[in-house]
Amino acid sequence: MVVSPDGNGSVRLDGTIGDYPAFEAYQDRPDGSTSILAQDAADNEGRFGPLIELPQNHEVGDGPGSDNVKQFGVLGRPISGNLYEYSPPPPGAELGPVDDPTDVDPHDPFGRDPSADGLVEM
Structure with missing residues (x-):
């Protein structure tokens, strides 16, 4: 399950959930309001x-x-039914010691257009 911004001030869920037990997801906002993202009974x-x-x-x-899920790995061969193997994303940087932290070039957040200020329409 991947939670990502939807470009409208809310978030979206993409992925796969089990049929048991029940699943619920909520979004708590800074203004104190809560919205239901998903409710799925067993x-x-x-x-x-x-x-x-x-x-x-x-x-x-x-x-x-979905592209939101693919950023964490690539959908691979089917294992059984609609279950698939995922190949992992490329490895991250090895972390250095506290007194000499690792320096890496950051990537733009997924869903952002590096050539513009704002979210890419999905």
């Missing part, structure tokens, strides 16, 4: 729910193929 709340539903999942937002 598909089977009976005593066999975990047995039946733990192996199952479904997509949220644009799913595991």
Whole structure:
């Protein structure tokens, strides 16, 4: 699950969630308001729910193929059903000691256009 800005002052969820247990996500804003991003009840709340539903999942937002998810790795070969292997993103910089911290060139935040001041439409 990836949480990213949607360009309208809110956020969006993309990825995959399991069918059991229930899933809820909220956004708390600086003004004290809260908005519901997702509410998904367990598909089977009976005593066999975990047995039946733990192996199952479904997509949220644009799913595991969204650009927001791909920044953390590349969707690889199918493993089973709609479960996929992910290849990890390129390795980060090795951290140096406290008295000589590592110096790296920062990347622009994902979703920002480096040639303009503002969010890229997604």
